[in-house]
Amino acid sequence: MSTMRIAPTSQRERVLGGLFRAALFVSLAVGILTLIWLIFSVVKEGWPRLNLDVLFHFPSSNPELAGAQSAIMGTIWVVGMTAVITIPIGVGAAIYLEEYADRDRWWNRLIELNIQNLAAVPSIVYGILGLAFFVRGFLGLGQTVLAAALTLSLLVLPIVIISSREAIRAVPDSIRQGALALGATQWQTIWRQVLPASIPGMATGSILALSRAIGEAAPLVLLGGLTFITFNPEGLDSAFTVLPIQIFNWISRPQQEFHVLAAAAIVVLLVLLVAMNGIAIFLRNKYQRKW
Amino acid sequence: MSTTVTPASPSRPARRLGEARPRYGERIVKALLFLCAAVSVATTAGIVVALAGPTIEFLGEVPLKDFLFGTEWRPLFSPPDFGVMPLVSATIVVTACALVVCIPFGLGAAIYLSEYARPGVRKALKPVLEVLAGIPTVVYGFFALTFLTPVLQDIWLFGDPPSVFNALAAGLVMGVMILPTVASLSEDAMAAVPQGLRQGAYALGASKRIVATKIVVPAALSGIVASFVLAISRAVGETMIVLIAAGGTPNLSLNPAEAMQTMTAFIAAAGLGDQSTGSTGYQTIFAVGALLFIATFVMNIFSIRLVRKYREVYE
Numbered sequence: 001m002s003t004m005r006i007a008p009t010s011q012r013e014r015v016l017g018g019l020f021r022a023a024l025f026v027s028l029a030v031g032i033l034t035l036i037w038l039i040f041s042v043v044k045e046g047w048p049r050l051n052l053d054v055l056f057h058f059p060s061s062n063p064e065l066a067g068a069q070s071a072i073m074g075t076i077w078v079v080g081m082t083a084v085i086t087i088p089i090g091v092g093a094a095i096y097l098e099e100y101a102d103r104d105r106w107w108n109r110l111i112e113l114n115i116q117n118l119a120a121v122p123s124i125v126y127g128i129l130g131l132a133f134f135v136r137g138f139l140g141l142g143q144t145v146l147a148a149a150l151t152l153s154l155l156v157l158p159i160v161i162i163s164s165r166e167a168i169r170a171v172p173d174s175i176r177q178g179a180l181a182l183g184a185t186q187w188q189t190i191w192r193q194v195l196p197a198s199i200p201g202m203a204t205g206s207i208l209a210l211s212r213a214i215g216e217a218a219p220l221v222l223l224g225g226l227t228f229i230t231f232n233p234e235g236l237d238s239a240f241t242v243l244p245i246q247i248f249n250w251i252s253r254p255q256q257e258f259h260v261l262a263a264a265a266i267v268v269l270l271v272l273l274v275a276m277n278g279i280a281i282f283l284r285n286k287y288q289r290k291w
Numbered sequence: 292m293s294t295t296v297t298p299a300s301p302s303r304p305a306r307r308l309g310e311a312r313p314r315y316g317e318r319i320v321k322a323l324l325f326l327c328a329a330v331s332v333a334t335t336a337g338i339v340v341a342l343a344g345p346t347i348e349f350l351g352e353v354p355l356k357d358f359l360f361g362t363e364w365r366p367l368f369s370p371p372d373f374g375v376m377p378l379v380s381a382t383i384v385v386t387a388c389a390l391v392v393c394i395p396f397g398l399g400a401a402i403y404l405s406e407y408a409r410p411g412v413r414k415a416l417k418p419v420l421e422v423l424a425g426i427p428t429v430v431y432g433f434f435a436l437t438f439l440t441p442v443l444q445d446i447w448l449f450g451d452p453p454s455v456f457n458a459l460a461a462g463l464v465m466g467v468m469i470l471p472t473v474a475s476l477s478e479d480a481m482a483a484v485p486q487g488l489r490q491g492a493y494a495l496g497a498s499k500r501i502v503a504t505k506i507v508v509p510a511a512l513s514g515i516v517a518s519f520v521l522a523i524s525r526a527v528g529e530t531m532i533v534l535i536a537a538g539g540t541p542n543l544s545l546n547p548a549e550a551m552q553t554m555t556a557f558i559a560a561a562g563l564g565d566q567s568t569g570s571t572g573y574q575t576i577f578a579v580g581a582l583l584f585i586a587t588f589v590m591n592i593f594s595i596r597l598v599r600k601y602r603e604v605y606e
Contacts, residue, residue, distance in 0.1 A: 017500040024407060027399025030392070031420050031474075034467045041438045042430070092327030100321050101328070113595065115331050120521060120591040121584070122528025124555050125338060127562065128580045132341035136568050136571035154334050187320045208425075215427025218555070222562035222576075244429045244531075251433050251535055259437060266430050273425065281376070 003243070039270070046263030054264045058230045059246065063130055063257035068265045069247035073232040075214060075272075081149035082156065082213050087206050089153075090160030094202075097161070098168040099190055118159035126155045127219030135223055143224040146236040151219050156209040163205020169199035172291045200287035207280040211273050217244035243269045324516030342584055345577035349373075352571060360580065364557075366575050375579065380497040381458060385533055386526040388462020388547055389469060393522050395573020396466075396474025400492035400516065404474065404504045405481040417475075424471040432535030435464040440536065447548075450591035456550035465532050469525050474516045476598075481507050483605045513604075517597035524590040528583065530555040554583050 043050075057067025093115075101108040130151030134141050141147040171194050179189040220242060228249075229241040241249075243265060250262035350358065353373040361374015400420065403411050439460040444452045453459055484507050492506045508515065538550030539560055552560070561576050 013498050013500070016355070017498050020500040024403035025401045027396040028403050028416060028420070030396045031400065031423050031467060031470045035419070035423055038434050039424070042434070047439065049459055061427070072554045089327045089330050092324045093331065096321070096324035096328040100324060111328050114335050116595050117588065117591045118331055118334060120524055120587065121338070122530070122555065122587055124528065124558050125580060125584050128558070128577060129334070129338050129341050131562065133337060157331060157334070185314060185317055187317050211425065215429070217427070217429050218559060221559045242337060244427055246529065247429050248535065249431070251429070251436065262433060266433060269427060270430070277425065
């Protein structure tokens with residue numbers, strides 16, 4: 001900083017300051033107003049079809065009869081399985097990085113850099129990975145619930161790891177030192193002290209990660225195509241569709257009735273997401289301890 | 292003869308003072324946890340391997356120069372053309388539209404939250420902004436196609452109005468989606484600027500606006516630029532919005548009112564049609580995917596480096 005003129009508050013500066021403040025407020029309002037517009041218009045568009053048929057009818061070529069039952073059950077199967085796969089691995093990785101990893105070792109730094117990068121890799125690239133290894137190639141699972149769950153697990157793994165690490169980091173060192181001083185081993189300290197204390201934070205982060213998985217369509221478009229599924233999944237090797245894919249399917253049809261149906265399904269999806277986020281916030285507020 | 296130290300009892304192995312009994316269970320646990328962390332590295336390796344094989348085969352048939360600089364993308368024609376330029380230009384156009392929204396408004400929101408808003412206001416507004424980042428991308432695509440495009444068509448003042456599918460609506464909506472990312476990362480960077488810098492400027496008689504624009508923003512610049520780079524990376528990699536709202540025709544044009552197909556939209560559209568493994572059509576998914584991965588990878592690493600830089604300076 002060589003020469004910087006910092007004028008005392010003048011009349012001109014007061015006007016500029018007010019305008020600047022107003023511009024900043026408009027910036028914030030752009031996002032919030034768009035959100036309100038989006039929610040309002042989607043609910044209005046989908047209103048005629050917002051009834052239980054959306055939940056309990058199967059997809060059909062007749063928009064009057066069509067519903068998203070198989071997509072809702074597919075979402076539950078795929079995201080449930082994603083949780084089973086990704087949470088243990090994510091929490092394990094977070095414990096390793098926070099409690100064991102020596103930052104001076106190059107491989108530990110590589111793992112950290114790698115996780116940060118993976119969190120920003122486009123989701124469609126995970127779809128390509130899933131297509132190459134899980135659907136065809138190595139595992140050859142076909143277009144099944146398990147292939148989709150594995151793909152989404154890898155997609156949300158960085159989010160689970162990052163949020164679990166924050167939860168572990170929030171546990172003060174004095175807890176660990178106390179346990180170690182009483183003769184506990186490192187793993188006993190982690191298992192009986194650190195983990196119980198960080199579970200609320202991990203649960204919150206994991207739920208948020210899974211709500212990302214629920215809304216994700218791009219990688220699954222690549223995995224499963226837009227198959228017309230009129231039955232609920234019965235197992236991990238079952239064909240499937242999920243809500244975002246069903247919505248995409250309806251959007252891409254020319255008939256207006258299907259767009260109304262898509263809007264109704266979007267409302268269902270958003271309600272599901274709000275519920276999950278509500279649970280996450282509730283858990284955080286109720287169980288998180290201040291040390 | 293020197294005295295040799297002998298074990299106290301031949302049956303028990305010698306142990307130095309302070310040496311712990313080896314705990315194999317602990318080591319197994321540590322190894323298992325390391326494996327969990329290694330899954331992430333395996334994922335990156337998997338992505339590279341998955342992309343590399345078919346891409347190399349593809350480049351065996353289509354010269355790299357024709358792929359990167361060719362101006363016609365007609366993979367299903369006979370004879371096919373594999374010039375990726377139309378897909379790249381569409382990606383750039385959509386990204387530019389997104390940046391027009393997310394950079395000024397994201398930065399403005401960040402300055403407001405960091406420098407102007409009272410703690411209570413910030414605590415109330417920030418989660419609302421974060422909701423924008425949590426809305427599924429199909430929903431944004433639907434919004435762009437059904438609600439924003441008609442509005443743009445109505446208010447269009449110059450030239451031909453946007454077509455039903457257009458890059459502009461997709462890009463603008465994408466900008467709103469990325470806005471919280473820019474706002475949140477920039478705000479983090481501004482929060483890391485030491486309070487002393489602000490107080491020093493106030494002591495010299497600077498107004499709040501001057502402190503925000505001439506002190507805080509320059510001091511947090513590397514973090515702010517990191518958030519911009521990450522925003523570009525997100526926009527380039529976003530799929531569903533462009534697939535739904537920007538159209539499915541490769542179009543080498545810089546006019547955002549036209550329909551065009553981005554790299555991501557091509558990959559998704561090609562995946563929709565069931566391509567047989569090993570066909571050139573199947574390989575194009577991977578070749579375009581490799582290009583996308585390399586572009587976003589470079590930006591992500593650059594952004595991570597910048598964030599580290601400001602953390603080192605201030606924390």
